[in-house]
Amino acid sequence: MTTTPDITLRSGLTTACELHLPGDPGYDVARLAWNLAVDQRPAAVALPRTVDQVRDVVRAAATAGLRVAPQSTGHGAAALGEQDLDDVVLVRLSALTGVEVDPARPAARVLGGTLWQEVVEAAAPHGLTALHGSAPDVAVAGYVLGGGLSFYGRTHGLAANSVRAADVVLADGTLVRASATEHPDLFWALRGGGGNLGVVVALEIDLLPYAEVYAGMLLWDRERAPEVVPAWVEWSRTAPESATTSLRVMSFPPLPELPPFLSGRDLVIVDGAVLEADERAAEVLAPLRALAPEMDTFARVPASALTEVHMDPPAPSPAVGDHSVLGPLDADGVAALLAQVGPGTRSGLMFAELRHLGGAFARPVPGGGVLSSIAGDYALLCVAMAPTPEAVVAGRAAAFSVVRAMAPWAQRSLVPTFAETRVDASRFYDDEDWLRVCRVRDELDPRRVLVANHRL
Ligand SMILES: Cc1cc2nc3c(=O)[nH]c(=O)nc-3n(C[C@H](O)[C@H](O)[C@H](O)COP(=O)(O)OP(=O)(O)OC[C@H]3O[C@@H](n4cnc5c(N)ncnc54)[C@H](O)[C@@H]3O)c2cc1C
Structure with missing residues (x-):
């Protein structure tokens, strides 16, 4: 292992790939993650603009003994x-x-670092959309390689299943195309195996034929949580697969930049999409609307507006979180959640979320990848804002505390895109698939050059 990566890495490059090393003026900006609570300090940051530059930097890193x-x-x-x-x-x-x-087809080819919003905007003029998640500025690659839970998901399944092909730079710098007929083992492993197999420089994904969608949110003061949370859980047991929603108990600090309906308030919010005609969608939502929400924005909107419904932070933010997958929630499960985040509590979280699973999320897809379905009823995600090191510690403890309280209702499985901390990656997969995906990784990257957030 070299101790002078600055010399060996730079001199190994044959292209003008932008490179930032510790001590360079640009290093501290280049190493910033969207999640500002993460202090990642790599040996170097490369910012390739072309596929050739990706290949060059991967080869140069391997030659320099770097990962x-x-x-x-x-x-x-x-x-x-x-x-x-x-x-x-x-x-x-x-x-x-x-x-x-x-x-x-309808389909899209997206380059390696493309954000969902770009895809949604490019698809919209054709009356199409995609299996994107709640936030516009998440990238397609990390999301689909980790499964991808969309508000279209109970109808259309995990976003990983929408991948038709990928161009991948392997650990030795070779560029290959993976599809059902080309490098099929790699294609299988990529769809759920995250960044462990190679650097994905392009993806081909199926698009969905929706120009408009019935979507929005219902909002109540948190005082109503003891009614709303059990009612949503009950509703979710029989809700049709056309409805994919999330329930969050949220706390907002008093900030002038927030709208008054959020600033300084504790709330319960149900949001998502119902893939039905207006009348049927209204019928589906009727039991929730009967709880007289303070705000109800559910309506037919352009499909491109679905990335705004969840009100995710519009810019990089510091956050910590924890996650588990829950099975059915009985009255004790609801009570346990309310004891953590219900009225009168101070959990320290920005939100505790139950993302409704089931439907097509739960159905394995023939010809799918290592992760083609998620068993379970709800993905629990607990997130705290963490602008200081002290807040990181307190936020992690707060998130862990809710996940631990819900452990009696939890399953062993986890969703890669929702796993905020380092976890045992075998929990993402069935045992057989776990062994197979590790074998594929060993064949493609025997020296373990690739480092993913969730490592196999
Ligand atoms: C505000 C917010 C909202 C979110 N909403 C949802 C949601 O609705 N549904 C959902 O499922 N998830 C959601 N997530 C989680 C998100 O999908 C994951 O964090 C995902 O991994 C992000 O992908 P990224 O590429 O943007 O992030 P990155 O941190 O860049 O990537 C995560 C990992 O993916 C791999 N990776 C990324 N790009 C490549 C590439 N080009 N080639 C190879 N490997 C790569 C790497 O291993 C990397 O460590 C949300 C996250 C946030 C912060």
Whole structure:
């Protein structure tokens, strides 16, 4: 292992790939993750603008005895930041972006670091959309490689299943195309195996035929949580697969930049999408609307507006979190959640979320990848804002406390995109698939050059 990566890495490059090393003026900006609570300090940060530059930096890193961590935005950087990155070149794909839509298939080809919003905007003029998540500025790559829970998901399944092909730079710098007929083992492993197999420089994904969608949110003061939480849980047991929603108990600090309905308030919010005609969608939501929400924005909107419904932070933010997958919630389970985050409590969290699973999320897909379905009823995600080191410690404890309280209702499985801390990655997969995905990794990357946030 070299101790002078600055010399060996720079001199090994044959292209003009932008490179920032510790001590360079640009290093501290280049190493910033979207999640500002993550203090990732790699041996170098590379910002390739072309596929050739990606290949060049991967080859140069391997020659210099360094490892490589692909990263698009750093939304999922928390588990990477917990690792020792002293000998790791962070390969930021944020300058390698672009979308081409093929409305006839319908599908899109997206470059390695492309954000969902770009895809949604490129698809919209064709009356199409995609299996994106709640936030516009999450990248396609990290999301689909980790499963991807969309508000279209109970109808259309995990976003990983929408991948038709990928161009991948392997650990030795070779560029391959993976699809059902080309490098099928790699194609299988990628769809759920995260950044452990290679640097993905392009993806081909199926698009969905929705120009408009019935979507929005219902909002109550947190005082109503003892009614609303059990009612949503009860509703979710029989809700049709056309409805994919989330329930969050949220606390907002008093901030002038927040709208008055959020600023300084504790709330319960149900949001998501119902893939039905207006009348049927209203019927589906009727039991929730009967709880007289203070605000109800559910309506038919352009599909491109679905990335705004969840009100995710519009800019990089510091946050810590914890996660588990829950099975059915009985009255004791609801009571346990309310005891943590209900009226009168001070959990210290910004939110505790139950993302409704089931439906197509739970159905394994023939020809799918290592992660083609998620068993379970709800993905629990607890997040605290963490602008200071003290807040990081307190926030982690707060999130862990809720996850621990819900442990009696938890399953062994975890969703890679929701796992905020370093976890045992075998929990993402069935035993057989876990062994197979590790074998594929060993064949493709025997020296373990690639470093993912969730390592196999
Ligand atoms: C505000 C917010 C909202 C979110 N909403 C949702 C949601 O609705 N549904 C959901 O499922 N998840 C959601 N997430 C989680 C998000 O999907 C994951 O954090 C995901 O990993 C982010 O992908 P990224 O590429 O943007 O992040 P990154 O941190 O850049 O990537 C995460 C990991 O993916 C791999 N990776 C990324 N790009 C590449 C590449 N080009 N080649 C190879 N490997 C790569 C790497 O291993 C990397 O460590 C949300 C996260 C946040 C912060």
